[in-house]
Amino acid sequence: MGVLLAAATGPATTSDVLAFHLHFDVLGVVAALIIGYEVALRRLAGPLAPGGEPIVTRTQRLAFYAGAGSLLVVSAWPVHDIGEGSLFMFHMVEHMVFGFVAPPLLLLGTPWWLVRAIVRPILPLLEVLTRPIIALFAFNAVLAFIHAPGVVEAMITSDVAHFGLHVAVFVTGVLMWWRIIDPIPDFPSLTPFMKIGYVFLQSLVPTIPASFLTLGEGPLYGIYVRMPRLWGISAHSDQIIAGLIMKIGVGMLLWTVMATIWFRWWAEEQRLDAEERTLMRS
DSSP: OOOOOOOTTOOSSHHHHHOOOOOHHHHHHHHHHHHHHHHHHHHHHHHHSOTTSOSSOHHHHHHHHHHHHHHHHHHSTTHHHHHHHTOHHHHHHHHHIIIIIHHHHHHHHSOHHHHHHHHGGGHHHHHHHTSHHHHHHHHHHHHHHTTSHHHHHHHHHOHHHHHHHHHHHHHHHHHHHHHHHOOSTTSOOOOHHHHHHHHHHHHHTTHHHHHHHHHOSSOSOHHHHTSOOGGGOOHHHHHHHHHHIIIIIHHHHHHHHHHHHHHHHHHHHHHHHHHHHHHHHO
16 A cells, blocks of 8 residues: 655655646555455345344444545645655654554444454464554554664655555554454453553553654754755754654544543443343332
């Protein structure tokens, strides 16, 4: 996902960065994702979907299309072009969507019976890879790796590196979100309390690379220093904003997730208490 052409040293002018052009590779990948989803719903629902349940709900379909749309937005013009040709903050947004936005939306948007059919061949391996410690370590190791100066330069100058590392962010992002979303009902899951703790730990880890970006005395990425500076934003200011996007943006998202888990947990406890009181009265 997200394979785009980038010049070795960036475009020569800001007008080159902002020039519109279609990225047919991105359009093809996103179109294949959506078509595959719709075809699977129609052809596999008969033998796989359980009776008495909707094949897919409107909310699920909206979540899936939002996830696919988020990949399209950050992987095409203008977000990707600016991120690869001028401003690292746009590249950071791309990374955050690949790791923190698209995976949970796509998991939420795919019916559990279809998820199970997709992962059935690797289900035992998935049970291991989605264990909280393993998934947390894998995702954050990849996240830290892709923000190393040499790796950032490789992503800008190599289509292969760019594609492979974005796939790594997305795949490990799916692993990290798996035990939070619980896309398969009978798959090993965490209690609400453990989920909150897990998400809390995830909210802390990105502050480490974010701190290097926001507190660095100068630009860490020489390749961005050599690029044209859109809107008068210096490479150092660009880097600081990128760090704040990682720290504050991701933090707000994950704290919202924690609050959602807590309120749903509380509502479920209230429901069970009410049922218990009803039984006692009867």
